[in-house]
Amino acid sequence: MGFSKKLFLSSQLIQPARCPLLICHIAPDGDAIGSLTGMGRALHQMGLEPTLACSDSVPSRFDYIPDVETVVQKVNAPFDLVISLDCSDLDRLGHLSQMPTFGSVPLLNIDHHVTNLNFGDVNLVDPQASSTAQVVLRLLEHMAVPLDAELATCLLVGIVSDTRGFSTSNVTVQVMEDALRLMKAGASLPHITQHSLNRRSTTAIFLWGAALALAQIEDGVAWTNIPLAMRRTAGYAGNGDAGLANFLVSAAAADVAAVFVEREDGHVEVGLRAMPGFDVAQVALQFSGGGHALAAGCKLPGPLEKAQTRVLNTLRASVACQRRS
Amino acid sequence: MGFSKKLFLSSQLIQPARCPLLICHIAPDGDAIGSLTGMGRALHQMGLEPTLACSDSVPSRFDYIPDVETVVQKVNAPFDLVISLDCSDLDRLGHLSQMPTFGSVPLLNIDHHVTNLNFGDVNLVDPQASSTAQVVLRLLEHMAVPLDAELATCLLVGIVSDTRGFSTSNVTVQVMEDALRLMKAGASLPHITQHSLNRRSTTAIFLWGAALALAQIEDGVAWTNIPLAMRRTAGYAGNGDAGLANFLVSAAAADVAAVFVEREDGHVEVGLRAMPGFDVAQVALQFSGGGHALAAGCKLPGPLEKAQTRVLNTLRASVACQRRS
Numbered sequence: 162m163g164f165s166k167k168l169f170l171s172s173q174l175i176q177p178a179r180c181p182l183l184i185c186h187i188a189p190d191g192d193a194i195g196s197l198t199g200m201g202r203a204l205h206q207m208g209l210e211p212t213l214a215c216s217d218s219v220p221s222r223f224d225y226i227p228d229v230e231t232v233v234q235k236v237n238a239p240f241d242l243v244i245s246l247d248c249s250d251l252d253r254l255g256h257l258s259q260m261p262t263f264g265s266v267p268l269l270n271i272d273h274h275v276t277n278l279n280f281g282d283v284n285l286v287d288p289q290a291s292s293t294a295q296v297v298l299r300l301l302e303h304m305a306v307p308l309d310a311e312l313a314t315c316l317l318v319g320i321v322s323d324t325r326g327f328s329t330s331n332v333t334v335q336v337m338e339d340a341l342r343l344m345k346a347g348a349s350l351p352h353i354t355q356h357s358l359n360r361r362s363t364t365a366i367f368l369w370g371a372a373l374a375l376a377q378i379e380d381g382v383a384w385t386n387i388p389l390a391m392r393r394t395a396g397y398a399g400n401g402d403a404g405l406a407n408f409l410v411s412a413a414a415a416d417v418a419a420v421f422v423e424r425e426d427g428h429v430e431v432g433l434r435a436m437p438g439f440d441v442a443q444v445a446l447q448f449s450g451g452g453h454a455l456a457a458g459c460k461l462p463g464p465l466e467k468a469q470t471r472v473l474n475t476l477r478a479s480v481a482c483q484r485r486s
Numbered sequence: 487m488g489f490s491k492k493l494f495l496s497s498q499l500i501q502p503a504r505c506p507l508l509i510c511h512i513a514p515d516g517d518a519i520g521s522l523t524g525m526g527r528a529l530h531q532m533g534l535e536p537t538l539a540c541s542d543s544v545p546s547r548f549d550y551i552p553d554v555e556t557v558v559q560k561v562n563a564p565f566d567l568v569i570s571l572d573c574s575d576l577d578r579l580g581h582l583s584q585m586p587t588f589g590s591v592p593l594l595n596i597d598h599h600v601t602n603l604n605f606g607d608v609n610l611v612d613p614q615a616s617s618t619a620q621v622v623l624r625l626l627e628h629m630a631v632p633l634d635a636e637l638a639t640c641l642l643v644g645i646v647s648d649t650r651g652f653s654t655s656n657v658t659v660q661v662m663e664d665a666l667r668l669m670k671a672g673a674s675l676p677h678i679t680q681h682s683l684n685r686r687s688t689t690a691i692f693l694w695g696a697a698l699a700l701a702q703i704e705d706g707v708a709w710t711n712i713p714l715a716m717r718r719t720a721g722y723a724g725n726g727d728a729g730l731a732n733f734l735v736s737a738a739a740a741d742v743a744a745v746f747v748e749r750e751d752g753h754v755e756v757g758l759r760a761m762p763g764f765d766v767a768q769v770a771l772q773f774s775g776g777g778h779a780l781a782a783g784c785k786l787p788g789p790l791e792k793a794q795t796r797v798l799n800t801l802r803a804s805v806a807c808q809r810r811s
Binding site: 170189222268307326327328330331332334336340341344345351352354355358359360361366367369370371372373374376378389408409411412413414415438471 | 520651652653654655656658661662664665669670675676679680683686687688691692694695696697698699700701703708733734736737738739740762788802
């Protein structure tokens with residue numbers, strides 16, 4: 162089905178609705194929250210009464226996004242349509258998808274992940290888009306919703322977040338044109354960049370120091386690890402790698418990078434990154450993980466050192482093989 | 487004098503020239519090299535025979551920029567015009583400005599630094615521009631020079647470098663429109679981003695680990711230091727702070743950041759950064775340094791610890807005072 166037909170069907174689904182429920186994925190990022198609030202604001206402008214929800218609470222670093230204070234974690238109000246935003250599968254919606262009404266109303270699935278399972282009644286999914294916010298913008302254009310500064314800000318947050326400030330390989334002329342359009346509608350790029358790219362938790366910076374001090378690079382493979390004790394010493398509350406894998410793979414000598422994060426439950430979460438031309442998805446797959454060529458991940462049983470040895474051996478062999486080909 | 491008159495006078499200076507000498511500043515960055523090669527390519531298209539020069543050799547990380555291999559460090563050919571690019575004063579041109587012919591031919595000064603001393607016969611200086619490359623683009627538009635993919639690449643390198651990938655506070659609609667125009671002319675933003683933002687020396691990453699492990703944040707002031715021994719252990723060949731001050735000030739608890747770099751000659755180079763709303767230029771000035779509100783620097787006699795104590799005391803007092811006001 163062509164994308165313009167999907168746009169038509171999406172607007173058909175929205176038209177009869179009065180009080181749609183909008184949901185983004187758990188552990189929300191800038192694109193999830195920006196798409197959620199942007200879509201909510203647009204529907205509000207159209208005279209609907211949308212409820213904005215996320216199974217997880219919204220981190221305070223998103224406080225600068227318009228309407229973010231309206232996002233709830235529990236839904237009591239009735240709803241006659243569900244719009245899922247930036248979610249590749251139902252599980253990523255968290256506990257909210259367990260509500261009884263959920264399955265009995267139409268479901269519109271708006272996303273840009275190539276791995277989207279098309280679980281909606283209409284699936285407005287564009288894997289070419291840099292962000293779900295860009296897909297939302299297409300839909301708003303189709304429905305001729307005017308952009309005000311707040312709505313434009315929400316959507317530009319999504320684009321800036323998912324492209325890490327226009328630095329990812331999927332930043333096309335269309336992405337720049339969309340960003341420009343949102344800026345002309347009143348969104349301040351410096352303001353958004355300041356909040357979403359140029360600010361990180363202080364404890365994350367201490368974690369970077371500790372983890373980078375253990376970094377090693379050998380035969381094109383860069384890696385480091387984040388044991389539980391390191392996270393505690395740094396006072397870092399997050400579960401992830403705080404962006405370290407992205408940073409490590411930027412080393413001139415690195416073709417791929419791996420960061421091993423020890424979890425409370427004893428498992429080891431592995432973040433893998435590759436430079437363009439290399440592929441880490443195949444390594445993640447060997448350990449029942451997944452992802453894209455340039456960014457993938459997997460989870461192994463601990464202890465940390467054993468998991469690290471297993472993945473590094475596979476990764477080294479894979480890189481050596483890819484270098485030869 | 488209005489900017490359009492400056493554009494007119496600049497083109498008047500270029501028109502009679504046959505073999506102009508183009509020079510950018512010592513220790514060239516992406517904007518210096520991008521503006522140099524972009525301007526050179528444009529003049530070549532106009533039928534001139536430009537010589538591209540820089541007193542310092544061009545770092546290999548710029549090898550991907552078109553025509554960079556034509557940049558020389560010594561000039562033997564005659565020239566009938568000098569075009570200075572991205573230089574705020576004559577000293578920054580290095581030894582090349584000592585050539586006898588230099589003072590006897592017209593000098594066109596193209597730049598965007600607010601501190602530019604207007605040392606040219608014509609000064610095409612726009613402090614509002616994000617980069618010198620943007621000023622060059624204005625001049626090429628004025629002279630109706632068509633953009634090919636290589637020329638567009640050179641100029642987009644300048645914009646991306648000086649805005650750190652559209653993340654600085656001076657990224658306006660005009661900057662995005664210029665970037666878009668260059669992309670439509672054939673410049674690949676992902677290619678440029680990959681080379682200029684997503685790649686750093688492996689030893690710089692080891693240096694980050696060592697220096698961040700010493701980082702402290704107190705009362706809004708974040709700081710760390712890079713002793714000579716640390717630089718040697720990391721194998722880091724550069725003299726600067728490898729971008730650490732920019733990173734440190736991104737900590738949520740930081741209003742300002744300082745990085746103290748011990749030099750071979752025993753002096754201590756201090757890099758200062760501020761969050762919008764704070765000003766570190768006044769502190770740099772107190773130690774005979776200079777710069778802007780958000781980014782400044784100064785140099786003090788060692789030893790490291792003494793210099794650090796002096797600057798930190800002043801910085802703490804300044805921040806406390808700025809917080810009250």
